[in-house]
Amino acid sequence: xxxxxxxxxxxxxxxxxxxxxxxxxxxxxxxxxxxxxxxxxxxxxxxxxxxxxxxxxxxxxxxxxxxxxxxxxxxxxxxxxxxxxxxxxxxxxxxxxxxxxxxxxxxxxxxxxxxxxxxxxxxxxxxxxxxxxxxxxxxxxxxxxxxxxxxxxxxxxxxxxxxxxxxxxxxxxxxxxxxxxxxxxxxxxxxxxxxxxxxxxxxxxxxxxxxxxxxxxxx
Numbered sequence: 001x002x003x004x005x006x007x008x009x010x011x012x013x014x015x016x017x018x019x020x021x022x023x024x025x026x027x028x029x030x031x032x033x034x035x036x037x038x039x040x041x042x043x044x045x046x047x048x049x050x051x052x053x054x055x056x057x058x059x060x061x062x063x064x065x066x067x068x069x070x071x072x073x074x075x076x077x078x079x080x081x082x083x084x085x086x087x088x089x090x091x092x093x094x095x096x097x098x099x100x101x102x103x104x105x106x107x108x109x110x111x112x113x114x115x116x117x118x119x120x121x122x123x124x125x126x127x128x129x130x131x132x133x134x135x136x137x138x139x140x141x142x143x144x145x146x147x148x149x150x151x152x153x154x155x156x157x158x159x160x161x162x163x164x165x166x167x168x169x170x171x172x173x174x175x176x177x178x179x180x181x182x183x184x185x186x187x188x189x190x191x192x193x194x195x196x197x198x199x200x201x202x203x204x205x206x207x208x209x210x211x212x213x214x215x216x217x218x219x
Contacts (some may be wrong), residue, residue, distance in 0.1 A: 073219070074113060076106050077154075081126050084208045091212075094120065103133040103141075110144040119148055122219055126185070127152035129201060130133060132162040133169055141186030142177045151180045152218035157189035159200045181219040183210070 008158075072095040075081060085095045096109055106127050113119045123145050127133070144191035145151045153174050155167045167186055175180040188210055189195060195207030203211055 024163070037093050040119065061209050071122060071219075073122045073124065074120040075124035075126070076113075077101070077107055077124070077126040078130060078204070080129050081184060083203045084211050086213055087208050088215075093124070094118070096213070100130055102129065102131055103127045107137065107140055107144070114144055114147060121149045122152065123148050124152045124154065124215055124218075128156045128162070128166040128170075129158045129160075135169060138169065138173050142173075142180060146177075146179065149179060151218070152178070152215060153180055154185045154214070154218075155182060156200070157175055157186045157196075166177050181218050183214050185214060188214055 071089075075088060075093050075095045075097070076098040077095070077098040079097070081095060081097040082099065085097060088095050096113070098105075106125070110119075112122075125141065125145075142151065153170055155170045157164050163186075170182055174180045192207070192210055195204055195210050196202065197204055
């Protein structure tokens with residue numbers, strides 16, 4: 001038993017609370033975070049578009065063969081021209097041709113066409129295959145045709161005695177007329193013997209095209 005004095009002292013002393021020691025140190029270690037991962041996102045780069053070459057515009061088509069556009073053409077001839085007549089008319093050429101026509105006969109034809117206003121701006125003359133031509137006849141025809149812009153005179157390719165005479169006359173007379181031009185059918189024929197049938201005068205199909213090309217060159 002405590003003495004009375006000791007008991008009194010114990011009663012007077014304040015009570016000391018009991019404190020439980022709590023450790024603040026965690027009992028487990030948190031796992032370390034993985035290092036950051038770099039993510040590379042590719043940025044699309046627009047590819048350079050190669051330059052596209054722009055082709056040059058196509059050249060215009062060549063003009064169709066034949067007389068100049070809008071030009072009226074009249075042709076005066078005989079049986080040689082008759083062979084080419086369908087092809088000439090397909091190009092819009094007016095053809096007045098008669099089998100066996102003599103140069104002298106063409107004078108009245110030219111007068112009638114002129115007086116009726118039927119002559120074109122260009123007149124093709126292919127005569128002389130049926131006989132000789134005189135200088136007076138040629139001059140009279142050219143006087144009648146003086147009203148047109150151009151006269152295309154076709155010389156002769158005919159194995160007859162008058163061939164050389166006529167062609168010599170044409171070569172000398174045509175330069176005297178400012179509106180006339182001579183085209184050399186004789187030379188074309190010599191270079192293309194296959195252009196003629198057996199008589200050496202009238203044309204094959206190949207000859208027709210050569211004939212047209214020659215006429216175009218004079219227009």
